[in-house]
Amino acid sequence: MKSNSLQDSVRNAGVVGAGGAGFPTHVKISAKVEIVIANGAECEPLLRVDQQIMAKFAEKVVSGIAKVRGAT
Numbered sequence: 482m483k484s485n486s487l488q489d490s491v492r493n494a495g496v497v498g499a500g501g502a503g504f505p506t507h508v509k510i511s512a513k514v515e516i517v518i519a520n521g522a523e524c525e526p527l528l529r530v531d532q533q534i535m536a537k538f539a540e541k542v543v544s545g546i547a548k549v550r551g552a553t
Contacts, residue, residue, distance in 0.1 A: 487552045496523050514553045 485535045492507035493507070535542050 487548055510549050510552050512553060517546060517550045517553060 488507045488511055490500055491510060492505070496506040498504040498506060498509075521535050523529065
């Protein structure tokens with residue numbers, strides 16, 4: 482997938498960060514970087530959502546990270 486295609490898809494889908502500020506994800510993947518960090522840490526000690534997503538959908542998570550890495 483070409484980087485513009487990924488960025489356009491993410492922008493058109495309205496994907497934003499879940500950190501409270503709602504920062505547009507397409508802006509993050511538009512930057513040119515050498516390293517991509519995928520933070521799977523939970524914001525609350527009793528939450529397990531990110532852990533479960535990474536465990537049950539590891540292949541999709543890694544594929545998504547690879548696509549983002551290719552777009553930056």
